Amino acid sequence: GDSVTQMEGPVTLSEEAFLTINCTYTATGYPSLFWYVQYPGEGLQLLLKATKADDKGSNKGFEATYRKETTSFHLEKGSVQVSDSAVYFCALSDPTQGGSEKLVFGKGTKLTVNP
Amino acid sequence: EAQVTQNPRYLITVTGKKLTVTCSQNMNHEYMSWYRQDPGLGLRQIYYSMNVEVTDKGDVPEGYKVSRKEKRNFPLILESPSPNQTSLYFCASRAGRGVETQYFGPGTRLLVL
Numbered sequence: 538g539d540s541v542t543q544m545e546g547p548v549t550l551s552e553e554a555f556l557t558i559n560c561t562y563t564a565t566g567y568p569s570l571f572w573y574v575q576y577p578g579e580g581l582q583l584l585l586k587a588t589k590a591d592d593k594g595s596n597k598g599f600e601a602t603y604r605k606e607t608t609s610f611h612l613e614k615g616s617v618q619v620s621d622s623a624v625y626f627c628a629l630s631d632p633t634q635g636g637s638e639k640l641v642f643g644k645g646t647k648l649t650v651n652p
Numbered sequence: 653e654a655q656v657t658q659n660p661r662y663l664i665t666v667t668g669k670k671l672t673v674t675c676s677q678n679m680n681h682e683y684m685s686w687y688r689q690d691p692g693l694g695l696r697q698i699y700y701s702m703n704v705e706v707t708d709k710g711d712v713p714e715g716y717k718v719s720r721k722e723k724r725n726f727p728l729i730l731e732s733p734s735p736n737q738t739s740l741y742f743c744a745s746r747a748g749r750g751v752e753t754q755y756f757g758p759g760t761r762l763l764v765l
Contacts, residue, residue: 541694573756580656580742580756581695626694639685639710640744640754642694 539564543627543643550617550650558612558646560601560627568629570594570603570610571640575624584612584625617650624648654679656757658743664763665733673728673760675743681755683746684726685710686718688739689759695742701726733764 544559562568569588573581585594590605599614610627627643656677665671677684685700687710697710701720715737717729726745730737743757 578758580758581744582756583753586753639697639700640687640695642696644692644694 539568539629539631539641541627541629541641541643543625543646545644545646546624547647547649550648552619552650552652553616554650556612556614556617556621556648558625558627558648560610560612560643562608562610562627562629564608564629564631566631568631570601571628571630572599572601572610572612573626573628573642575626575645577623581626617648619650619652622648622650654755656743656745656755658741658757658760660760661758662761664765666765667734668732671730671733671762673730673741673743673762675726675728675757676724677726677743677745677755678724679745679747679755680723681745682723682748684720685744685754686716686726686728687742687744688712689742690739698728698741733762735764738762738764 540563542561571586572584574584575581585596587594587603593602601610601612624645624647626645628640659674682703686698687695689695696712698716699710699718701707704723707718741760744754746754
């Protein structure tokens with residue numbers, strides 16, 4: 538079945554450091570890929586998405602490029618802030634799943650940014 | 653404001669005592685679903701609904717029931733809760749098929765003693 542693997546956390550960075558969170562996927566079809574963010578005590582919010590190969594999703598300084606050849610969707614940000622501290626989830630949605638069309642999530646990566 | 657709401661946000665109960673977690677969305681979305689989040693496992697889908705009176709099992713449906721009598725509401729029912737259902741639960745909604753952005757509620761933290 539479909540699956541998502543993302544780097545284990547936690548990740549601790551200093552403010553203004555460069556961030557990369559790796560994400561790779563396995564899917565039978567042509568999935569859409571997502572990054573969701575969960576701030577402490579809150580639900581998940583969509584951070585960015587890409588729906589086809591070579592698409593780049595971007596939002597709030599974060600970027601991720603859909604790489605079909607490496608089945609990857611790594612999250613990057615050039616300069617993190619304290620307010621970026623959260624748990625980040627990589628996810629996919631595979632239309633070949635049929636009715637469910639559920640999101641398949643990675644296990645999450647907790648990011649802490651120190652001032 | 654477009655949102656998905658869940659109640660209660662926190663609940664402590666005992667084994668075998670039936671409970672219902674409510675979920676409501678104000679975006680007229682057709683698709684709704686329930687996930688549970690457990691440490692080291694990420695989020696897993698429990699049940700989903702494509703529209704009113706249409707529901708189906710997700711990956712981990714055992715011990716749960718749902719109903720979809722109205723478009724906006726999708727309650728999660730635990731008929732006889734057990735300690736392995738202690739978890740963080742999220743309701744989500746989406747406009748329809750092929751529209752991929754799902755909106756999540758704030759979560760319900762459940763402890764079953």
